[in-house]
Amino acid sequence: MSLNEEGIRKVARMKELARKQYGRLSVLSDAVTMEDFNPAQHQGEFQQFPYRPLMPISDFNDPNTVMDFVFGEIGRGLASSETKFLADHLASSRVSITVPKTPLEGVLDFYESLKNDGKEPSVVFAPIEYYMDWYDDLMIAAGRNVPFKIASEEEKTYLVFPDERRLRWVWSNKFQPFNDFVVLDKNWAKWISKRSQEDGERLQITIAHAGDKLDIIFRLVFRLEILDQNAIRRFTPLHVHKTR
Amino acid sequence: VFEALRRLFGRENAPSIFQLRVIIGYGRERALEIVKSLKKFIPGNRFRTWATWRGAGTVIASERFREEFDKRLVQSDVLLMVWTSDSPTSKEASRELAKAVELTKTIMPVIERGAVPPPQFDGLTNIEFEEGNAQAHFQEIVDNLEAIRVTREGTWGIRVSPE
Numbered sequence: 001m002s003l004n005e006e007g008i009r010k011v012a013r014m015k016e017l018a019r020k021q022y023g024r025l026s027v028l029s030d031a032v033t034m035e036d037f038n039p040a041q042h043q044g045e046f047q048q049f050p051y052r053p054l055m056p057i058s059d060f061n062d063p064n065t066v067m068d069f070v071f072g073e074i075g076r077g078l079a080s081s082e083t084k085f086l087a088d089h090l091a092s093s094r095v096s097i098t099v100p101k102t103p104l105e106g107v108l109d110f111y112e113s114l115k116n117d118g119k120e121p122s123v124v125f126a127p128i129e130y131y132m133d134w135y136d137d138l139m140i141a142a143g144r145n146v147p148f149k150i151a152s153e154e155e156k157t158y159l160v161f162p163d164e165r166r167l168r169w170v171w172s173n174k175f176q177p178f179n180d181f182v183v184l185d186k187n188w189a190k191w192i193s194k195r196s197q198e199d200g201e202r203l204q205i206t207i208a209h210a211g212d213k214l215d216i217i218f219r220l221v222f223r224l225e226i227l228d229q230n231a232i233r234r235f236t237p238l239h240v241h242k243t244r
Numbered sequence: 245v246f247e248a249l250r251r252l253f254g255r256e257n258a259p260s261i262f263q264l265r266v267i268i269g270y271g272r273e274r275a276l277e278i279v280k281s282l283k284k285f286i287p288g289n290r291f292r293t294w295a296t297w298r299g300a301g302t303v304i305a306s307e308r309f310r311e312e313f314d315k316r317l318v319q320s321d322v323l324l325m326v327w328t329s330d331s332p333t334s335k336e337a338s339r340e341l342a343k344a345v346e347l348t349k350t351i352m353p354v355i356e357r358g359a360v361p362p363p364q365f366d367g368l369t370n371i372e373f374e375e376g377n378a379q380a381h382f383q384e385i386v387d388n389l390e391a392i393r394v395t396r397e398g399t400w401g402i403r404v405s406p407e
Contacts, residue, residue, distance in 0.1 A: 020367075025348055046407040051399050066384075068369040069352070070391045076350065077399025085404055131318055131347075132311070152345045154367075171347055175400040194407075221407050 001212045007060035011207065011214075014071045018218060019203050021075030024155040027083050030123040030168035031184070032191040032224070042192050042223070049081050050219040057212055074218055077175075078203065082220065084176040087125055089189075089224065094232040096180040103130050103181060103237045104137045104148065107159070110183040110233035111167070119185035119231050123168040124159060125178055131171065133240035180234050188231035194221035264393040267313075267320040268295040269341075271334040275326040275356075278373070282326070282354075285382040290393060294320070296340070310339075317343055322392060324352045324385070326373070329359040338362065350392060354385060 003011065028034055037046075051074060059065045099106050107124055114121045126134070138148055149160050150169060158166040172178045196204040208215045266286065270279050276297075283295045294316050296309075317323065323344040325337065341364040344351050353365045357374045371388065373381045 017369075047404045048407045049402045049404055051402055053398065066388070067391070069350075069388045070395050072369065073350065073392050073395035074399055076348075077396065077402065080400055081402040081404075084401065128318055128347075132314060150346060152342065155345055155348055157346045157348075169346075173348070175396075 001057045002209070003057060003214075004061045006063050007057060010060045010067065013068070014216075015205050017068055017071035018075040018078075018205065019201055021072040022079050022203050023075075025076055025079035025083075027079075027086065027123065027168065027170055028191055030156075030186060031086055031170075032186050032189045033227075035190060035192050037192055037194040037221075044223065046192075046194060046221050046223045048219045048221045049078055049085075050217060051078065052215070052217045054210060054213045054215055057209075057214055060214065075203070078218060078220060080173075080175045083170065086224075087172070087176060087178040087182070089226075090125065090182050090184070090232060090234065091178065091180070093188075093226060093229050094182075094234045096234045096236055098236045098238060100238045101235075102137045102239045103134055105239075106181060106235050106237045107167075107183055110181075110235060113233060114183065114185055114231065117230060119187070121167060121183055122186040123170065123184060125170050125182040126172065127179055127181065128172045130181075130237070130240070137240060180236050183233045183235075185228075185231035188226065188228050190225045190227055192223045192225065262393060262397045263290060263292055264322060264389060264396070265292045265320040266294075266322045266324055266389060267316050268293060268324045268326065269337060270296070270326040271328055271337045272330040274330050275328040278326050278328070278354075278356075278375070278378070281378065282324075282382055282385065285379075286386055286389070291389060313340060314343060317347060317349065320349060321396070322350045322352055322389065324354060324389075326354045326356075327359050327361060327365075328356040338364070352385070352388065352392075354381075 059067065099109070101109060103126070111121045138150075148162065151158050151160050151166075157169045157171075159169045160166045167183075193202050195202055198206075202220065204217075204219050204221065206217045268279050268283060270276060279295050283293050286293050296313055317340070323340065325341060327337075341351065341362065345364065351364075351368055353361060353368055353370045354373050355361050355365070355370050357372055361370065371381065371385055
């Protein structure tokens with residue numbers, strides 16, 4: 001069985017939506033420094049996140065089968081797996097400190113601590129268990145009139161300081177769990193990506209025919225090199241503010 | 245439909261363990277009846293649904309309602325937002341959408357034919373809804389929720405392996 005005109009269009013849409021959703025959620029640009037693979041520079045082993053579904057060609061060819069949510073979820077799942085991988089690495093790279101602070105006080109203290117060490121903080125990983133108290137904390141600690149605030153652009157979220165400086169903010173969830181707050185300068189590690197030789201995209205998508213199905217491989221190929229563990233601060237706050 | 249989707253991902257024999265949690269929001273009162281019917285229509289064995297009743301005629305929700313909504317949203321996988329022609333002025337719906345974006349939830353907009361979607365729906369895959377054909381649209385919504393559920397079973401927590 002081969003792809004008809006509708007099938008060819010839907011394959012293009014699959015690539016577009018999976019990559020778009022992955023790009024909207026990936027934390028890499030704020031959480032690590034990024035380089036593209038260069039065989040002259042980068043020796044050694046690489047790793048990958050692979051996802052390989054077998055999808056019936058008939059579903060691609062049928063104009064009544066809408067698969068947009070499937071394609072988007074694939075990109076979402078890959079971005080989430082990447083975040084979990086980074087969070088696991090961060091947890092094993094630096095011991096967590098328990099501090100008698102609220103989450104916001106802790107984030108601001110460790111932000112300053114990084115700055116004092118000549119670092120440039122770029123992202124916060126925050127455990128979702130603090131979500132409800134976090135907003136009370138923002139309101140009380142920062143004050144209603146000079147607030148810190150949370151702002152989102154597309155699906156990327158930032159903690160915005162009163163002077164407009166901002167930090168990427170990443171909440172944990174059940175698929176990308178983490179237990180401690182982490183504030184870091186993205187120069188803590190280098191992420192080397194092998195891009196698709198076909199179209200140069202970081203999320204590689206290869207498609208082969210397998211009888212009446214398409215054998216599709218989505219994969220991110222990379223190597224993580226840790227550069228500076230002193231660019232990571234990891235903590236558990238002991239206090240929370242409550243307005244309720 | 246469910247079995248076809250499972251075959252789609254080559255997981256015919258895999259046990260279904262993942263229950264997708266869906267929170268249903270709405271713009272304004274006209275969508276309430278749609279939300280109530282939709283909640284009844286979504287099968288409980290694969291989906292856990294929670295709908296946001298702000299109360300008839302309520303435009304601005306109470307703090308207690310917002311707190312409850314936020315707690316439920318944290319636990320949810322998908323925000324299904326029903327948007328009718330009287331929705332664009334809903335501050336609460338805008339707030340709920342912003343929260344869903346912050347928490348990187350999948351947003352599934354269900355838009356009544358002729359309604360003007362809010363900017364938060366830009367770039368999202370929409371499902372069009374027409375009251376005269378409600379059952380068919382409800383089925384389309386459930387099929388798409390099932391597509392998300394099955395895809396998540398396969399894609400979330402992909403383990404890293406050597407190249």
